[in-house]
Amino acid sequence: MSQLIKKEVRVFAPATVANMICGYDILGFAVDSPGDEVFMKRTENPGVVIRSIEGDDGRLPLDPDKNTVSACVKMYLAHLGLEKEVGVEIDLIKHMPIGSGLGSSSASTVAGLFAINTLMGNPLSKEELMPFCIEGERLACGHGHADNVAPALMGGITLIRGGEGLDIIKLPVPQELVAGIVFPQVDVPTRDARQLIKEKVALKDAVIQWGNIAGLVSGIFMSDYDLIARSMQDVLIEPTRAILIPEFYEMKRIAEEAGVLSFGISGSGPSVVAISKGHEAAQKAVDAIQQHLNEQGIECLQFVSKVNVEGPKVLSQS
Template sequence: MESLEKKQYELDFTKIRESVRVFAPATVANMICGFDILGFAVDYPGDEVAMYRVEEPGVRIRTIVGDDGKLPLDADRNTVSACVKMLLAHLGIQDELGIEIELTKHMPIGSGLGSSSASTVAGLFAVNSLLGNPLSKEELMPFCVEGERLACGHGHADNVAPALMGGITLVRGYQPLDVIKLPVPDELYAGIVFPQVDVPTRDARQLIKEKVLLKDAVTQWGNIAGLIAGLYERDYALISRSMHDVLIEPTRAILIPEFYEMKRIALAAGALSFGISGSGPSVVAIARGKEVAEQAASFIQQHLTQCEIESLKYVSSVNVDGPKLLD
């Protein structure tokens, strides 16, 4: 965020809106083989933020709906309000502007679908829109990353980048932050199933090995490169044989009941690939076409029901737009 601090912004207070309402999408981080560097946005679920300009200076949260009381109303502890305060301080108007926030969660917390990032992106996109869009999406990105740092202790961009930019994104590097949008094949769909079991992000990260075998690293590099080539070429066969994870999945799968049976079901249904969404427990069947994605997700959900595990299902194409104004 150092480069942002050097830039001067001229705000036209006559362009500040009285209120905005924004939807920001859920995301599938890692895209199976690209741990912490790849991700894509989906059409649904996601989170919604309504933001209001008020006379009393400061940032406050009016209400949070859909979180079962899990999220803090304290403006310094909630990632949405904390990041809004950060951005206002960056613009030098934290003592001039009053903002109140209503957050509606349309997605489960701890699902592995970027719940915190969707909220943060919605909040930052909303305040930027309220102010007349003084910052570009690229300039908003570091504030989104800070929201992830507040939420889970690790400032990664594999969720916030696709949530903010839309489509499929590659985080090339963090110093400086360098995010690249990748092509989205028209027929690429995701069949997502969220088994309602608890897999905290921090616990999932602690399982990951700090050192890996060189042969495994080479395999993973090849898969990531193959996947990116497949996206550019719209080559679904190449995408399919590249989306395999030999580094992270073997350890994280331990935390997800019935993971390998779900994988077998998805691939038998015709999915291109199958893996963990983010840190889990949500799983994703990547497919060519909506019908295959729907079938794979439905069969997985039926299996989980037989195992007495409740689940939620989402089927979506890749959301290429990212956050959007609802008003």
């Protein structure tokens, strides 16, 4: 396999909501919007080059060894033994904010790996691409976890079971589940958010959390929205991380008044998510939250989306 099958390809990969409020580091789902795009084109000379990055305000490196997209593409080609034969140029188009708690680095990494795999004629399955995605997360934030990259790559809702090896389970998606996302434009670095988390927790709190996770997974399988609402409560991580997010508890009150199933932090924040049955409550919640934040002088972005069950997709190829 010394030549690329395709000449060029454009790929979209979705943003993700990690943790699903109560499932820290083990649950996550993909959304239709926002997401990132990668345009990848074959070149005469071997090697991986980042030609351009749009939408990052100059924050991301063009160095192919330091950018998560190009670094993972290089790992992929080395795995196939083609790093000295294949050359590609990459344009990265960021449609989502960096450091948003929406899996920005994950979406870019997944888009890049899906693009190079498409150019090569898809020799690897999504499951075989996953370890490269996780290495991209390690490069981006120092912790190689899958709660963002798993749903971004696989689509839908994913559960990461701990233990030896990588055990990712796709869960069914209740048809009416909708996420209303608000990104307050404040800085909450993932590394800082992780450092606040306690290494030890009270057994009584752990038992509550275990019950909530089990209830949430059961509710998802049964499309029992009342059970989902009762279960999607976080007693371990949210109380600490909420400190970093301005107006968090006021946003939560507003969302609950709008009639959502649950409200919490997306990933490490500062994005927050109002999860609802149907579009109406989610839209009502994010509109009211945005109005409140604007009144406090905090700019924000909002997105309302059903769960993305497809994951990355090819937008064009030739």
